Amino acid sequence: MVRVTLLKKATDLIFFHRTDKWPVSFFESMKQSIAVIPEFITEDEEKCLLQEIEPHMKRLRYEESHWDDAIHTYREREQKKWNPANEKVLERIATTSFPEDALHLSYIHILDLHKNGYIKPHIDSVRYCGDVISGISLLSDCVMRLVHKDEKHLIVDLHLIRRSLYKMTGIARYDFTHEVLRHNDSYFNDVYVPRERRISLIRRDLPKKEAKLNVEWKPLGEAVPDIKHEHK
Template sequence: MYTATLVSEVCTTRMQHLSAVSRCLVKRSSGYSCRKLCIANSQLALGDEPVLVVGSNPGLLQRLASQVEVRAGFITEEEEAALLKELEPGLKRKRYEFDHWDNAIHGYKETERATWGPSCAEVLNRVRSVAFPPGSPLLGPVHVLDLDQKGYIKPHIDSVKFCGSTIAGLNLLSASVMRLVEQDSPAERLDLLLPRYSIYIMRDEARYKFTHEILKDEESFFNGQRVPRQRRISIICRNLPS
């Protein structure tokens, strides 16, 4: 599977040249059949890996290199279908809401799920194995957030009362762009391209000192390239607060 390549915006000349070429990257990973990975009709790439994280400067990228991660193709199309099969009956009974309790989300449904069927439980165990140290105390229920096509998540920092140092989320149904902005230095910024079937992980300083948001469809651009937003479901695992 592909892991994020960190690229500074100072590489714009090379990036623009590469992004002008419409291309699909073939994912090869142990235990998974090969399939094409396409994002918004063209995939930004350096070498053989997709570029999934860009930053305002090289120092910021180096500083957060171990704290922000995106892996494309983390789950298969079949695994996504199995997760949706378990989630859709409950989500269909809910209406999209446009007033979040802390005004952080617009156009969403959310739920928590503590029990999963065997195939879905295996996927979530894989999430936990890559995101959290062995033996790390985890929040039992998994948070599920269903974002309407016209919905978005405003810049916010999750409360330290409810979750610990690490967040790991699966990205289902649609590609999207997540933006991280340092709370005390707004010029310091990362943009994360979250392809469908991907996982993102945020740890430590990136978790506590940076706001994160999911951009509106009309604002959904990654390194100058349009990333159309459809309905998006994220499945989020967290560890317990210290």
């Protein structure tokens, strides 16, 4: 009974606009390409993650815009080593979201989005990450919107509630832009979703060609100057 309730809640966190306009096969494929799992971490696990993250984030100032103009009013860093308790949480993201044979980027991307910040529509470059993008939301809910890159009427909203996990793969990863709506536009199925400062911890697998080469990626601040990181 508990499992059925959880699945229903997870389904309620995904909203397809104008389902009558979706080709049936495409609709079914999209449903298999996205997931939101509520209460993926506990309140204590969130607190433990924040205790490790916050001292580093406080040293950074919020940036008004990203190099590619995709993110506004944010700060970010990447981290490889975590305390044992948090390492278990991050490993749980990996085992839940990725195939067993996936090769992961060794650094976790930490994105701190100000209450007034937002992320514009974009598709993460295949140069910097592979088939799966997955992350957890700390401190606040938000609405993530996916829009088909060509058929703009094909829209899906994800209600990323605090402490939930989201996953994008397949056509959601490659054929749809994704964005985080501004706090004034933060509506899910016509219901306003209040937004505060939000921190997301994002895991990615290696791009296919890079995975074959067993490339070790550098964190933000240590990257080769002509390599830029994509965000979500």
